[in-house]
Amino acid sequence: MKLVILACLAAVAVAAPQFVDLPPVVILRDDRQDSGDGNFQYAFEADNGIAVEASGTPGSAGQSNMQGVFRFPLPDGTIAEVRYIANEDGFQPESSLLPTAHPLPAHAIEQIRFAEEQRALGITYDQFGFRSNRK
Known part of the structure; x- marks a missing residue:
């Protein structure tokens, strides 16, 4: 019985997440505007290639209507881009990455x-x- 408990503890120790020291990400741009009436705009960009831009307005049914784009680097070095609209009809992304x-x-x-x-x-x-x- 002690051997089983010891084996279980060893398995848990081996399966524990290994923390890797990643370099810090530098924020290159962080612009935000909020008029307080439901209209807003923001843009964010980091040195690792991640970028987000969005703007929004109040919708007719109380929702926020938004449109924007986000970009991120792929493992092969190319930049992926997803453009979207989110409104009373739901989230509508457009990208060559999305399956058809x-x-x-x-x-x-x-x-x-x-x-x-x-x-x-x-x-x-x-x-x-x-x-x-x-x-």
């Missing part, structure tokens, strides 16, 4: 077309999958 949906296969497009055709004719189905027509 695969195109639908032909049979799926045909099924969608067929379902739209049936819907236009008023054909519906109940919860058991049986056809029921609207009156």
Whole structure:
């Protein structure tokens, strides 16, 4: 039993995070403006290649409408960039880094077309999958 406890303690010691001394990051730019009425703007840049810019205005439903961009270095040395808008329609990022949906296969497009055709004719189905027509 003592051997099991000793082995567990050794495993915990080996699995403990190893802290690496990273060099400090120097902030090159930190500009902030807030008018107090919901309008704001900020820009931030660090010497490690990270940069953020954003501006915002009050939205019609009480939210903050924002638009901005953030950049960061990739391991290969190139700079990644993500532009975004955030408003009542949600967060909408744009970047070549983001995955895109695969195109639908032909049979799926045909099924969608067929379902739209049936819907236009008023054909519906109940919860058991049986056809029921609207009156």
